[in-house]
Amino acid sequence: MSATTVTAPPVAARPSTGSGLSAPGVIRSEWIKLRSLRSTVWSYAIVVVVSLGMAYLLSSALGTSEFGALVDSPEHTLLQAATFGTSFGVLVVAVLGVLVISGEYTTGMARSTFTAVPKRLPALAAKAAVLFVTTFVVGLVGSIASGALAFVVLGSNGVHPEITSEVITGVLLASLYLAAVALFALGLGTILRSSAGGIAAALGILLLLPTIVMVFASVTQAQWAADVIPYLLVNAGESMMLPSPDGLALWESTLTVGLWAVVPLVIGALLLKRRDV
Amino acid sequence: MSRGIPLSSLEGMITAEGLSKRYGAKTAVNDISFTVQPGAVTGFLGPNGAGKSTTMRMVVGLDRPTTGSVLVNGKRYAEHAAPLREVGALLDAKAVHTGRSAYNHLLAMGATHGIGKARVNEVIGMTGLESVAGKRVGGFSLGMGQRLGIAAALLGDPATLILDEPVNGLDPDGVLWVRTLVRSLAAEGRTVFLSSHLMSEMAVTADHLIVLGRGSIIADAPMAEILAAATGSSVRLRSPQAGALAQALAAPDVTVTSTEADLLTVTGLTASQVGETAARAGIVLHELTPGNASLEQAYMELTQNDVEYQTTTVATSQEVAR
Numbered sequence: 001m002s003a004t005t006v007t008a009p010p011v012a013a014r015p016s017t018g019s020g021l022s023a024p025g026v027i028r029s030e031w032i033k034l035r036s037l038r039s040t041v042w043s044y045a046i047v048v049v050v051s052l053g054m055a056y057l058l059s060s061a062l063g064t065s066e067f068g069a070l071v072d073s074p075e076h077t078l079l080q081a082a083t084f085g086t087s088f089g090v091l092v093v094a095v096l097g098v099l100v101i102s103g104e105y106t107t108g109m110a111r112s113t114f115t116a117v118p119k120r121l122p123a124l125a126a127k128a129a130v131l132f133v134t135t136f137v138v139g140l141v142g143s144i145a146s147g148a149l150a151f152v153v154l155g156s157n158g159v160h161p162e163i164t165s166e167v168i169t170g171v172l173l174a175s176l177y178l179a180a181v182a183l184f185a186l187g188l189g190t191i192l193r194s195s196a197g198g199i200a201a202a203l204g205i206l207l208l209l210p211t212i213v214m215v216f217a218s219v220t221q222a223q224w225a226a227d228v229i230p231y232l233l234v235n236a237g238e239s240m241m242l243p244s245p246d247g248l249a250l251w252e253s254t255l256t257v258g259l260w261a262v263v264p265l266v267i268g269a270l271l272l273k274r275r276d277v
Numbered sequence: 278m279s280r281g282i283p284l285s286s287l288e289g290m291i292t293a294e295g296l297s298k299r300y301g302a303k304t305a306v307n308d309i310s311f312t313v314q315p316g317a318v319t320g321f322l323g324p325n326g327a328g329k330s331t332t333m334r335m336v337v338g339l340d341r342p343t344t345g346s347v348l349v350n351g352k353r354y355a356e357h358a359a360p361l362r363e364v365g366a367l368l369d370a371k372a373v374h375t376g377r378s379a380y381n382h383l384l385a386m387g388a389t390h391g392i393g394k395a396r397v398n399e400v401i402g403m404t405g406l407e408s409v410a411g412k413r414v415g416g417f418s419l420g421m422g423q424r425l426g427i428a429a430a431l432l433g434d435p436a437t438l439i440l441d442e443p444v445n446g447l448d449p450d451g452v453l454w455v456r457t458l459v460r461s462l463a464a465e466g467r468t469v470f471l472s473s474h475l476m477s478e479m480a481v482t483a484d485h486l487i488v489l490g491r492g493s494i495i496a497d498a499p500m501a502e503i504l505a506a507a508t509g510s511s512v513r514l515r516s517p518q519a520g521a522l523a524q525a526l527a528a529p530d531v532t533v534t535s536t537e538a539d540l541l542t543v544t545g546l547t548a549s550q551v552g553e554t555a556a557r558a559g560i561v562l563h564e565l566t567p568g569n570a571s572l573e574q575a576y577m578e579l580t581q582n583d584v585e586y587q588t589t590t591v592a593t594s595q596e597v598a599r
Contacts (some may be wrong), residue, residue, distance in 0.1 A: 019359070020357075020359030021358060021361075025389045026389050029386070032384050032385040032388055033377070033381075036381035103374060104374065107375050107376075108373065109372060109373055109374040112372045112386060115368070116389045117389055118355035118360050
């Protein structure tokens with residue numbers, strides 16, 4: 001090929017203003033991305049509204065005489081009412097968690113994201129951090145508001161729980177569980193890169209897997225299958241929020257939920273680093 | 278292939294060395310090496326599936342090369358501390374979440390590099406998106422999507438711009454706007470690497486051309502050189518004695534092809550040279566038409582030679598032997 005002699009004029013005084021790629025910058029970027037989508041706003045609104053609705057229903061039902069005397073302590077009843085909505089909220093945040101990343105792949109946004117952050121993993125880490133913190137805060141707002149509502153409703157029915165440390169811990173753990181499920185779904189979305197596939201996988205593991213394992217265990221009488229049941233994500237999450245003496249210990253259920261959240265994300269991260277965008 | 282470039286002009290230079298990309302058994306890009314110089318618009322031309330987009334994606338690290346490497350300013354794109362300030366890329370007009378507004382898209386992109394609202398508003402102004410910046414991208418026309426993609430590429434005020442089919446879907450005003458923008462960016466000393474299938478557009482925009490065909494580089498030369506090679510190189514003539522004339526014209530740098538019995542297309546000679554040769558040999562000419570030199574033609578010749586090289590030579594030798 002022929003040699004070219006393009007005499008380049010000196011590059012225009014490029015402003016060296018502003019900084020380069022930075023972790024706070026990437027986190028800010030992911031926060032802007034999360035808050036600027038309607039699906040996020042809707043999902044979180046549904047989480048809070050469902051939580052409030054469940055708290056109202058449960059506290060009115062538990063407080064009436066038709067149900068007789070409370071089986072549990074007033075405190076446990078309050079905690080149950082405050083966190084009952086979380087069991088439904090996890091389904092919503094699971095969908096959101098998948099969409100946060102799969103939406104980037106289906107729309108092509110991923111190419112913009114990973115052009116801006118070509119090392120890729122900082123973008124995923126920032127996405128995970130922002131999703132986790134936001135979901136935790138929304139969960140906390142939802143269960144505190146639900147707890148307050150339940151407190152009032154129970155009170156009007158003559159039940160007067162105290163705000164014990166167990167109630168506070170339970171509310172915190174419920175929010176932690178909710179945020180962990182969002183991460184779990186983000187991991188699945190990163191692995192599968194498809195909205196339909198990711199949502200199906202996430203909801204399948206949350207909703208169907210416990211039933212499948214239970215049926216399998218009862219049909220085959222396999223002890224290992226029965227042993228696995230408490231470690232499934234939903235069951236571990238339930239015993240994290242409302243520990244019972246015959247279930248997993250709190251540290252066990254929290255660790256289990258943590259693994260459910262982290263393992264898919266790590267697999268997703270490895271794939272993200274290796275694959276073409 | 279040292280060009281003796283002073284070190285300072287490494288700013289913005291793209292260098293590919295033995296770059297290949299294979300997807301399973303399919304080779305998209307096959308061992309290509311090229312350099313894109315600052316201060317000029319380098320056109321990247323090739324038919325669909327030639328590997329242009331794959332090459333551009335490899336420059337910014339979205340696709341991993343199977344072999345070889347591509348560097349910007351002597352470093353891999355991902356190794357730069359501020360990638361968006363080095364390279365601005367428009368790779369796909371649809372690289373935007375459809376549910377987000379143009380403004381928020383740019384704000385999120387810029388935030389990664391500490392680029393704030395002021396610069397976002399500036400690029401929105403530069404690309405004429407003021408009236409739609411607050412609207413969700415899902416409702417954008419292809420042209421508006423392209424403008425947004427260009428705005429995103431300009432965000433970091435980069436020394437290098439990689440634009441994959443930037444005029445795709447733009448109206449004539451938009452095409453002119455991109456042409457002017459691209460020319461002025463190069464005039465400022467930036468590196469502009471531009472792909473397009475619109476050869477007429479390339480002819481008025483690019484200074485240098487890299488032509489890609491089936492994953493390999495067919496030509497890498499200044500625009501003027503490629504056009505000059507095409508000028509006069511194609512002469513169409515009709516003669517009842519076509520076979521004899523083909524023999525008379527035969528020379529190392531001359532190619533004679535024939536599609537009809539009395540029709541010849543000669544490359545490597547001007548129309549006057551062909552006419553004089555015919556006169557000397559006493560051969561009757563019914564038609565002598567010099568080809569109109571255009572990039573389109575040069576491009577067709579380049580890619581045709583690549584694809585149909587064998588057939589052409591066979592036809593020529595048959596014709597000459599007659």
